[in-house]
Every structure is written in C-alpha cells, then in structure tokens.
Amino acid sequence: MKRRKLLASVGSLTAAGAVGVSTGAFTSVEAERAFSVAVADDASALLRLVAVPGSANSEYVDVEDGQLTAALSGGNDSLLGDGVNAGAVTTVDDLFRIENQGTQTAYVWLLEDGGRNGSKRHAFYAGSWHEDATAVSIADFNGDLDALKGDGRQRQPPHDAGVTTAAVELGVGSHVDVGLVVDAAKGSAGSRILKDGQGPVVTATAERSSLANVLTPVYVPHSSSS
Amino acid sequence: MEPIGDDGIDGENTGRSSVNGHEIKFDIPGDETGENQNAQGMGLDSVYEFHDLVTVVNQGTQPVKLYSTYGGSKLADLALVTDDGVLRADPPKIDVGGRIDVGLFVDTHGSDVGEFVETLTIVAERVGGNQD
Numbered sequence: 001m002k003r004r005k006l007l008a009s010v011g012s013l014t015a016a017g018a019v020g021v022s023t024g025a026f027t028s029v030e031a032e033r034a035f036s037v038a039v040a041d042d043a044s045a046l047l048r049l050v051a052v053p054g055s056a057n058s059e060y061v062d063v064e065d066g067q068l069t070a071a072l073s074g075g076n077d078s079l080l081g082d083g084v085n086a087g088a089v090t091t092v093d094d095l096f097r098i099e100n101q102g103t104q105t106a107y108v109w110l111l112e113d114g115g116r117n118g119s120k121r122h123a124f125y126a127g128s129w130h131e132d133a134t135a136v137s138i139a140d141f142n143g144d145l146d147a148l149k150g151d152g153r154q155r156q157p158p159h160d161a162g163v164t165t166a167a168v169e170l171g172v173g174s175h176v177d178v179g180l181v182v183d184a185a186k187g188s189a190g191s192r193i194l195k196d197g198q199g200p201v202v203t204a205t206a207e208r209s210s211l212a213n214v215l216t217p218v219y220v221p222h223s224s225s226s
Numbered sequence: 227m228e229p230i231g232d233d234g235i236d237g238e239n240t241g242r243s244s245v246n247g248h249e250i251k252f253d254i255p256g257d258e259t260g261e262n263q264n265a266q267g268m269g270l271d272s273v274y275e276f277h278d279l280v281t282v283v284n285q286g287t288q289p290v291k292l293y294s295t296y297g298g299s300k301l302a303d304l305a306l307v308t309d310d311g312v313l314r315a316d317p318p319k320i321d322v323g324g325r326i327d328v329g330l331f332v333d334t335h336g337s338d339v340g341e342f343v344e345t346l347t348i349v350a351e352r353v354g355g356n357q358d
Binding site: 027028029031032033034035036038039040041042044045047048049065066067101103104 | 233234235240246249250251252253254255260261262264265266267268269270271272274290295300301304330332334337338339340341342343344345346347348349350351352
C-alpha cells in the first residue's frame with residue numbers, strides 16, 4: 001500500500017434553513033453564495049487517519065504532504081527488508097487508525113481499486129488477524145458491490161482464512177485500528193502486490209441502509225475516544 | 227431563512243449552513259457547538275458529501291430545475307447534491323410550492339491544506355429553459 005485516497009460521504013443532516021426562490025416572472029435565477037471551507041491534513045480531518053499510537057507496526061506508516069502513507073517495501077527507509085516473503089502469508093496488525101471526527105455515526109470500509117486481480121493478494125482488517133479479525137476492505141468488482149456474496153467471494157485472503165467481511169460502525173469520536181494481510185504467491189519475489197500510488201479508498205457513509213450486502217452486518221470495534 | 231436546527235453533536239447546531247444577512251452561506255467545518263471541535267476540515271484528495279444543509283422552496287408560478295455551477299480554483303469540484311446525486315446533468319424539477327433538501331458535494335483532489343472562501347452559484351431555471 002502506498003498513498004491512500006479518501007471518499008467520504010460524511011453527514012446526512014435533516015433539518016434545514018429555507019431558501020426562498022421566487023420564480024414569479026423570470027426564466028432563471030443565478031444566486032452566488034459563499035462557501036468557506038477548510039482543508040486539513042489527515043490527522044486533523046473529519047475522518048482522521050493516523051498511525052496507531054504505540055503500535056509496533058508504526059514504522060510502516062509515514063506522513064507525506066499531510067497524507068498518511070504506508071510501505072512494506074525497500075522504499076521504506078525504516079525497514080531492513082525489501083518486502084514480504086514470497087510463498088507466505090504476512091499479517092501486520094494495527095497498521096493505521098481511522099477515527100470519526102464528524103458529528104454522527106459513520107460506517108467505514110476500504111474500497112480497493114484495481115479490480116479482481118489487483119486486490120486478490122491482500123486485504124485490510126480490523127482486530128488481530130490470528131484471533132478476531134474482520135475484513136474491512138472489499139474489491140471494486142466492476143462497481144457492483146451488491147453483486148458480491150456475503151461469504152467472501154471477493155477472493156481476498158480473508159476468504160481463504162474464513163474471515164468475515166463487514167463495514168465498521170464508528171460513533172462520534174470512535175476509532176478502528178486497521179491491519180494488512182498479504183498472501184504472496186510462491187515465486188513472486190521481486191514483484192509488487194500494490195504499485196506506488198495504488199491504495200484503498202477509505203469510504204464512509206452516515207447511511208447504514210446504503211451499505212452493500214457484503215458489508216453487513218457491520219462490525220463494531222471496542223474503541224473509545226481515547 | 228433559518229440556520230440548521232439540531233443535527234450536530236448532542237442535538238446542537240453545526241453551523242454548516244447559516245444566514246449571513248439575507249443570504250445563506252456555507253461553512254465546513256461549521257462554527258457552532260454541534261460541530262466536532264477536533265476536526266479542522268476535510269481531508270486532502272477526498273470527496274465529501276454533506277446532505278440536507280438547506281431547503282430550496284419554489285415560491286414562484288412556474289416549475290423550475292435546480293442545479294449549481296462552480297468556477298473556483300481552490301477545489302476540484304463544488305456542487306449541490308441530494309440523495310440522488312449531484313445536481314448537474316439531470317437536475318431535479320421543483321413544482322410550484324414544492325421544496326427540496328440539498329447539500330454540498332466537495333472534491334478536494336489537488337487542493338492544498340488551508341482555509342478558502344469559494345463561491346457556489348445556485349441556479350433555478352424554468353423548466354424548458356429560456357422561452358422568452
């Protein structure tokens with residue numbers, strides 16, 4: 001994984017002010033309205049992304065130009081090795097943290113680009129891989145997540161491991177710590193699981209009813225606002 | 227015109243939409259107590275949707291189509307949005323006396339960290355366009 005992207009559908013406010021648009025004798029009206037916006041780095045954003053405090057795996061995570069990045073490759077100067085082992089399943093618990101700094105409960109998951117083959121060899125998960133993991137990433141199968149079966153036919157490593165896939169329910173101030181599993185095939189040494197710049201789209205919505213079937217029932221982490 | 231009522235934290239107003247004089251204005255993050263005080267803004271290279279920030283009411287005599295335009299440079303995109311998507315190619319029709327709840331679609335791809343004041347142009351156009 002290298003650079004992360006973020007797609008957030010944060011906020012579904014229902015109350016509203018009313019803007020009266022009088023159409024009595026006109027063809028069209030163009031009204032210019034001010035929009036004050038702040039753009040923040042990942043650590044300060046409405047959907048916060050940071051390394052997990054105190055995690056032994058924080059060496060894999062860095063911040064570049066305000067954005068969280070992670071690298072398990074020779075390009076990471078903090079590592080002695082050049083990557084994960086071929087012919088092995090490598091797991092990295094507590095790689096990074098997603099925290100809801102919005103104003104209402106959000107349902108979060110990671111959408112993998114690259115289609116079926118691009119996401120076949122890795123996945124992101126919550127919890128400890130060897131104890132209570134729940135997969136939180138899903139492959140973008142032609143943009144039709146509802147066509148995926150809930151039993152994990154996305155063919156990511158969680159499927160072979162019998163791990164359930166779900167979106168994460170994050171209350172205001174709550175967080176989830178996300179890990180990475182990589183299933184590198186024999187003879188794959190020197191190849192890349194993910195190319196530079198290719199990474200998951202962190203996705204969040206306040207509307208539980210909009211979740212694809214493969215992401216439900218949701219996973220509720222034992223996190224707090226600490 | 228009234229500010230958002232009680233949809234923020236603990237039922238408080240977020241201030242994401244409010245009235246400035248006689249005009250609606252938008253602020254993300256909001257400046258009221260219902261906003262999350264830990265959040266300083268939207269993330270970089272991200273797409274956010276904030277639904278149902280204002281209600282647009284057609285108080286005229288003809289049905290209109292509602293959409294928006296944005297010509298600024300600080301954001302990749304800024305537009306009105308509803309649960310059915312961005313109001314652009316196929317904008318919704320508002321009948322006489324009808325109303326619609328709209329929010330904001332914001333794309334920060336390529337944006338810098340910072341605070342910006344941009345202009346969103348809200349367009350209400352008679353169904354069928356200019357027939358005069």
